[in-house]
Amino acid sequence: METKVIIIDIAEILRDKKQSLSGARMIAEGLRAAATLLKQGEVVAFPTETVYGLGANALDPVACKKIFSIKGRPSDNPLIVHLASIEEVKKIVLEWPEKAQICAEKFWPGPLTLVLPKAKIVPPLVSGGLDTVAVRIPSNMVALALIRSAGCPIAAPSANISGKPSPTEGKHVWQDFQGKIPLLIDAGPCPVGLESTVLDLSGPIPVLLRPGGVTFEQLSAVLGRVEVDSVENTKGQQFVQPKSPGMKYRHYAPHGEIAIISSLSQEIEENVKKELRKKKTGQKIAFLCMEETVRTLSNRIISEIDLLFILGSREMLEAAASRLFEGLRLCDEQKVEVILVEEMPEKGIGLAFMNRLKKAAGKRTH
Numbered sequence: 001m002e003t004k005v006i007i008i009d010i011a012e013i014l015r016d017k018k019q020s021l022s023g024a025r026m027i028a029e030g031l032r033a034a035a036t037l038l039k040q041g042e043v044v045a046f047p048t049e050t051v052y053g054l055g056a057n058a059l060d061p062v063a064c065k066k067i068f069s070i071k072g073r074p075s076d077n078p079l080i081v082h083l084a085s086i087e088e089v090k091k092i093v094l095e096w097p098e099k100a101q102i103c104a105e106k107f108w109p110g111p112l113t114l115v116l117p118k119a120k121i122v123p124p125l126v127s128g129g130l131d132t133v134a135v136r137i138p139s140n141m142v143a144l145a146l147i148r149s150a151g152c153p154i155a156a157p158s159a160n161i162s163g164k165p166s167p168t169e170g171k172h173v174w175q176d177f178q179g180k181i182p183l184l185i186d187a188g189p190c191p192v193g194l195e196s197t198v199l200d201l202s203g204p205i206p207v208l209l210r211p212g213g214v215t216f217e218q219l220s221a222v223l224g225r226v227e228v229d230s231v232e233n234t235k236g237q238q239f240v241q242p243k244s245p246g247m248k249y250r251h252y253a254p255h256g257e258i259a260i261i262s263s264l265s266q267e268i269e270e271n272v273k274k275e276l277r278k279k280k281t282g283q284k285i286a287f288l289c290m291e292e293t294v295r296t297l298s299n300r301i302i303s304e305i306d307l308l309f310i311l312g313s314r315e316m317l318e319a320a321a322s323r324l325f326e327g328l329r330l331c332d333e334q335k336v337e338v339i340l341v342e343e344m345p346e347k348g349i350g351l352a353f354m355n356r357l358k359k360a361a362g363k364r365t366h
Ligand code: TXA
Pocket: 048, 050, 051, 052, 053, 054, 077, 078, 079, 080, 111, 113, 115, 127, 130, 132, 133, 134, 156, 157, 158, 159, 194, 195, 196, 197, 198, 209, 210, 238, 239, 240
C-alpha cells in the first residue's frame, strides 16, 4: 500500500492572511480525501494537539479492528473516541453527569479524555469489552475539521507501533506506518506532545487514570476531590484492567536503556558520571536535559556525551515536556544505547512527563 502524505501548514495559513483562501482550499482537499477514506472503513493518521492519532470510524468495528492489527495493540486495550461537539458525545454515552459538563466547559476542546458509561452503538471492540467508553474533543483545528467532515466519531489511539514512544510529528508516524496506511495528514509538531489526561467519571468520585495535558491540579480546582488510580499509583501501569496483556510490556520505550537523572544541581554531574562509568565501550550515550543543566556540566562530561538534547527551560516546563517523545525517538534514529533523562518535579505537567518517562524506563511509579 502506498501512504499518501498531505501536508497542512497551520502556522503558515494563520500567519499569511493573503494566502488564507488557497490555504483553506488546501485543507479542504486534504480533509475531503481523509474523510472519504474514513467513510470507506479505512485507517487514517491525523494530528491532534497532544500526539498524532491513528483514526477509524468509531462505529465501524471492521475499520477499528484494522487499528489494532496495524498497531500491534492488544485487543483488550480500549480506544479513545474523538468527537467535535458535546451533542455528539452525548449520543455515544449512557450518562452525562454534571462533572462531565463541568470538565467539558472548562477543558474542551483540549487534552482531556473522559471515561463514561457507554451507549449500545459503541462497538465492544472500541471499549475493549468494558461497559465504559473514553471520549474527547480535541482542540487541533485539523482534527476537528476531519471529524466534522467524516460525519462520524473517530476512534484513535496514538499513531505509534504499540510500545514505542508516541508520535509528536508527522515523520514519526511515517517511520512507523509507511506503507501500512493509505493516508497521513501532517500538520507539524503537536504542541502538548504528551497524551491527553484520562479521567474516569463513571463512578461517584473522579479517578485520574492517566496524567496528561490537563493537570491533576487543574482538575481538582474545578472538581474538588479527584482520586489517582491505584493501579497507576502502585504498579506504574496506565490501564485500568489489571489483566491487560499490554501491561506486561514497557510503554513509550525507545530501544536504548533509560536512566533517570536527578534534577538537583549538586547531584547531576555525579549521576551522569556514574552512568558514563557503567556504559560499555563504544556504546552511544544521550542526555535529554534542561537548558539550565547544560550550563552546569563540565566540558569533559559534555565531550563524552554523543547526543545532548535540550528539552527546554525550567521556566517553561510545558514546552520542555512536549519534547520528551521527540527526544526519545531521535535516540532511536541515532541508535543511542544509553539514554539519560533529567527528571522533572512531579507536579503540573511534570506528573505526566515523569509517568511516561518511568514507563519508558520500564520502572514502576513508586
Ligand atoms: O492524547 C491522546 O489521548 C491520544 C490522541 C490521539 O487523542 N490518544 C491516545 O490513545 O493516547 P491511546 O490509545 O494511546 O491511549 C488511550 C488510553 C489507554 O491508556 C487506554 O487504556 C485508556 O485510554 N482507555 C480508553 N478507553 C478506556 C476505558 N473505557 N476505560 C479506561 N481506560 C480507557
